[in-house]
Amino acid sequence: MRFQRLGDAGREIPVVLDETGAARDLRALTPDIDGAFLATGGVARTRTALRDGTLPVLDPAGLRVGAPVARPGLLVCIGLNYSDHAAETGAAPPTEPVVFLKAANTIVGPDDTVLIPRTSTRTDYEVELAVVLGGRARYLATPEDADAVIAGYAVSNDVSERDFQHERGGQWTKGKSCETFNPLGPWLVTPDEAGDPQDLGLRLAVNGQPRQDGTTKNMLFGVRHIIWYLSQFMVLEPGDVVNTGTPAGVAFGANDFPYLSEGDEVTVAIDGLGRQHHRIGRA
Template identity: 95%
Template sequence: MRFQRLGDPGHEIPVVLDETGAARDLRPLTADIDGTFLAGDGVARTGTALRDGTLPAFDPAGLRVGAPVARPGLLVCIGLNYSDHAAETGAEPPAEPVVFLKATNTIVGPDDTVLIPRTSTRTDYEVELAVVLGRRARYLATPEDADAVIAGYAISNDVSERDFQHERGGQWTKGKSCETFNPLGPWLVTPDEAGDPQDLRLRLAVNGQQRQDGTTKNMLFGVRHIVWYLSQFMVLEPGDVVNTGTPAGVAFGANDFPYLSEGDEVTVDIDGLGRQRHGIGRA
């Protein structure tokens, strides 16, 4: 299934797309797509309602697309998780996942404007596969146990300010947590429809120029391992989001790609998960 939230920020309407791609109103079942909905029987009840044809049609025309999950408690990120990206930044492949947190209020809709911070000189982009939790993950016994706690997948753009990240104190959070720095969506796609998370193609273009074109096959640490690993250090709750790293092609890498500028347009897509298209503005 593909879940979506439509409408103005803070007033999004939850919908699900049926087998024809038409939107169906989820408000008979839930007020929002959040941790409570994902942790309960909301997904199962949605499947039943779709099969029974009991969800009313919904016209999405003219409505903003919001992030597909509301109010995550944590936004956890994995750095340097693709061998080609580690190489282009001059970093050694890590022996364990590199973990950092990103402020959850960075999350915006997939087509919302991304704002370059006022003092920024190196705002960068990173296409990433996002994992959304549907059950609590606490001390999972094996990586295979991750399957039972994953609600689905989405596209994430882990926007980064490289001076803030590397030159302003040597820690990453402030280079990752500026407003609008995490477009998410357009859909939350359930695992049965998303397919193998280790066999998805990721692409990002700026003003039509292809910058990133990679595959999740090249992750140093796969999705299951990441969720299991994180559960040994923190408790992940339903609705939490995990960004799983980016392939080569970022502006910070060993290439001639420029950083983002006001007026740029960024398109981001991952196989089966939809497409983002957001403009770049300035705070």
């Protein structure tokens, strides 16, 4: 299934797309698509309601597309998780996942404007596969146990300011947590429809110029391993989001791509998970 939230920021309507692509209003089942919905059988209830034909059609015309999950408690990121990206930044491939936290309120809709911070000189982009938790992950015994706590997947752009990240005291969080720095969506796609998370193409373009074109096959640490690994250090709750790393092609790499500028148009896509299109503005 593909879940979506439509409407003004903070007032989004939860919907699910049926087999024809029509948006079906979920407000009879839940006020929002959030951790509580995912943790209490919301996906199964939605599947039943779709089968029974009890969900009314919602006309999406003119409605903004919001992030597909509301108010995650944690936004956890994995750095240098593709060997080609590590190589382009001059870093050795890590022997364990590189983990950092990004402020959860950076999450915005997939087509919302991304704002360059006021003192930024090197705002960058990163297409990433995002994992949304549907259950609690605490000291998982094996990577295979991750399947039971994953609600689904989404397209993510881990926007980054490289000066803040690398030159302002060594704290990656500073370069990752600026407002609007994590467009998410358009959909939360359940695992049965998303397919193999280790066999998805990822692409990003700026002003129509291809920048990133990779595949999740090249992750150093796969999705299951990441969720298992994180659960040994922190508790992940339903609704939390995990960004799993980016392939080569970022502006910070060794390819002479320019950093983002006001007015740029960015498109981001992952096979089967949809497409983002956002404009770059300035704070």
